[in-house]
Amino acid sequence: MSLTITDTSSAADPERGRSHRRHPTIAEKVRALGEVRIGALLLVIATIVAIVWANLPESSYHHFWETHLVIGLEDLRFEFTLHALVNDALMAIFFFSVGLEVRREFAIGELTKWSRAIIPVTAAIAGLAVPAIIFVLFNLDSGQAHAWGIVISTDTAFLVGALALIGPRAPGRLRLFLLTLAVVDDIGALSIIAFVYTENFAPLPLVVGAVGLAGIYLVRYLQRGRGPIYVTLAIIVWMSFLASGVHPTLAGVAIALLIPVYRPxxxxxxxxxxxxxxxxxxxxxxxxxxxxxxxxxxISINERLQSAYAPYIAFVILPLFALANAGVEISPEILAAAAMSPITWGIVAGLVAGKFVGVYGASAVLKYFKLGDFGPGLTLGRIAGGAALCGIGFTISLFIVDLAIDDPAAQNEARVGVLAASVIALILATIVFRITDGRRSDEEIGAVLARPIDPAKDHTYGRPDAPLTLVEYGDFQCPFCSKASGSIEELRANLGDDLLYVWRHAPLIESHPNALAAAEAAEAAGLQGAFPQFSRSLFSDQDHQLPRDMMRRAEELGLDVEKFANDLRSPEIANRVQDDVLDAEAMDITSVPTFFVNGRRHTGPWDAPTLARALRGEK
Known part of the structure; x- marks a missing residue:
């Protein structure tokens, strides 16, 4: 940085001279709670209600869900039970949301970069295969070995909700790891439903469905009126899948994969x-x-639809599914039968042990051979807790129970196994997280630079082999970071080739709403070799950091504006900034500027003389 600011009065006071992360209000905490936890809580409540309802004397549970509905006119009629309406129609919307997330991850998310994706992808594949093998081994002589699909999938809603409730502090990288794993896991589960549990296949209706899917793809080119056309074609595709014998929920996935997604x-x-x-x-x-x-x-229609459907899926569809499918009849006789059933034990062992061994084992192997980018915060201890959570198979497991098993008694044993495995997995994950994260004290977190300096990845200024290193986590909209740039320039002038200075992003978006966009714009400029110049421009005029200002800066610096605009939309840029943000979270960085002097966190003032003394080890 070459911006000179001589006012360092704020630097003398380390508390006053930093921008701090704003603490969320009570209302914001309630909203965050609703987004990640209330949906899981409703699933639990619906499950309990279903179990109680199914076990009431003279229960109406099964009779209610077998109520028939007829939809249509004259000869064109569809007949459903309430149970089928939930499992075939409403769950198609759930699988549609899963498909949207899959499409997003492959287009602009975690699955765009192989070094980042190899870990959760490999863990997910192992987490699909190992549980299935364990289930088959338990059921070789039971006649139900074909039901191995019950143990392959993790319940994403429960996974995210449980992680928020019992997970470690600063779980950013673990959460991304588990969400990416869940996406691959869902792809595997959906493929198995399509190819293993589809019967009475009729190709002609599927041809009609394929035409409808082609129409959905072409709708993106219309200027207006796309909503009603999407809805009409989606209904046609869903009905075609239903008539073809392919499970109609897969129509939701097929439609979602054709919905366009892009960064703004x-x-x-x-x-x-x-x-x-x-x-x-x-x-x-x-x-x-x-x-x-x-x-x-x-905003892309993919992300708009995810936002629009998320509350209905979390608060209506999934609880209704649990209510319709979790009604396990519990009696001493049934529990005794389940305790002796290879189906029940195969499910418990497959989900609890199989998921843990598959996910954790694959991750440990990759870590040992140094394959993939784990990043700070994604430790094997935390992966162990996440692997235990993956044993919660609830939603799709119960869904496949109905597809894979015809015998009502065996279905009941399978449901007991799914519920037992989910409870055991949650308890096991809680214990693992308490053990692995409890080892670190608050003083140890963030005391040492978590990610080593990498000249190929970091924004470095100075010789890579310089004896003194200074790493700054900062925010282009923070006034104290702007002032610190003057201290950094003075320090570099005094220490010369003895200092290697590194800039990393830590945008405090709660306090500085334009900081994230500024960081991404600087990265886009960096792809044209102009990161230092763009950074100086951002610091010199912090009052103008709107999109138009970013484009103007690019033009003033002589950049290829078209390339700059396209790079701003690329996942490479977003992932580059996110890496630094997740590092900052893992080190509990809540204020900027935050400095690491020779690899250790600096807690004093950040004026140039103080930093120089710290770098030389002087008091």
Whole structure:
């Protein structure tokens, strides 16, 4: 950095001279709780209600869910039971959301970079295979070995909710690891449902479904009116899958994989802001409609649909599914039969032991051979806790019970196994997290630089072999980071080739809403060799960091503006910034600037003389 700012009065006071992460309000905590935990809580409540209902004297549970519904006109009619309506229709929406997440991860998410994806992908594949093998070994003589699909999948909703409840502090990388694993896990489960548990296949309706899917793909090219067309074609595809014998929930996945996904184009965002400004100056319905449409279109339909459906799936569809499928009849006789059943024990062993051995074992092997990018915070201890959580197979496990097993008594034994395995997995994960994370004291967290300096990846200034190193985690919208850049320039001038300085991103988006966009813009400029110049420009004018300002800076610096705009939308840029953010989270960095002097966290003032003394080991 070459921006000179001589005012270092704030640097003398380490508390006053930093921007701190804003603590969330009670309302924000409640909203966060609702997003990740209440859905899982509703699943638990629905499960308990289903079990109690199924075990009431003269229970109406099974009779209720076998109620028949008829939809249609004259000869064109569809007949469902309530149970089938939930499992075939409502669950198609759930699998649609799963497909959207799969599509997003492959397009702009964690699965775009192989070094990052190899760990959860390998762990997921092992986590599919090992449980299936264990189940088959338990059921070689039971006649139910073909039901191995029950133990292959992890319940993503329960996984995320449980991680939020019992997981470690700062679980960012573990959460990404488990979510990516769950996506691959879902792909495996959906493929097995399609190829193993589909009967009475009729190809002609599937041809109609294929035409409908082609139409869904082409809808993206329409300028307007896409919503009703998507809905109409989706219904046609779903009905075609139902008529073909392929499980209709897979229609939801097939549709989702054709929905476009992309990161927002900064020029589209800028246009939306201009329209909103016009509406503010001259409020009328036309400007309001244009501004609303422009804002909506700047976000891909994939992400809009995920946001729109998420509450209904978490708070309605999955609890209804649990209510319709978790009604296990419990009596001494049934529990005794389950305790002796190879189906029950195969499910418990497959989900609890199989998932743990598969996920943790594959990760440990990759760690041993140094394959893939684990990153700070993704320790084998934390992976062990996550691997235990993967034994919660609930939703898809119960779903496959109905597909794979015809005998009601065997179904009951299987459901007992699924519920028991989910409880055991949760308890085991809690114990593992308490043991592995309890070993570290608060003083140890973040005391040492978690990720070594890598000149090929980091933004470095100075000789790679310099004897003194200074790493800064900062935020381009933070005024104290701007002032610190003056101290850094003075320090570099005084120490010369003896100092290697490294900049890493730690945008405090709660306090600085434009900081993340500024970091990504600097990275996009870096792809054209202009990271230092763009950074200086951001620090010199922190009041102008909107999308239009980023494009203007790129133009002023002589960058290829078209390439700059395209790079801003690339997953490479987002993942590069996210790496630094996750490192900062793993080291409990809650204020910026935060410095690491020769690999150890600096806690004093950050004026140039103080940093120089710290670098030389002087007091």
């Amino acid at each position: 184009d900064r020029r589209d965002v800028e246009q939306a802001l201009d329209l909103a400004h016009m509406f503010r100056q001259s409020p009328n319905s036309e400007y309001a409609r244009q501004a609303a449409n422009s804002l909506r279109e700047s």
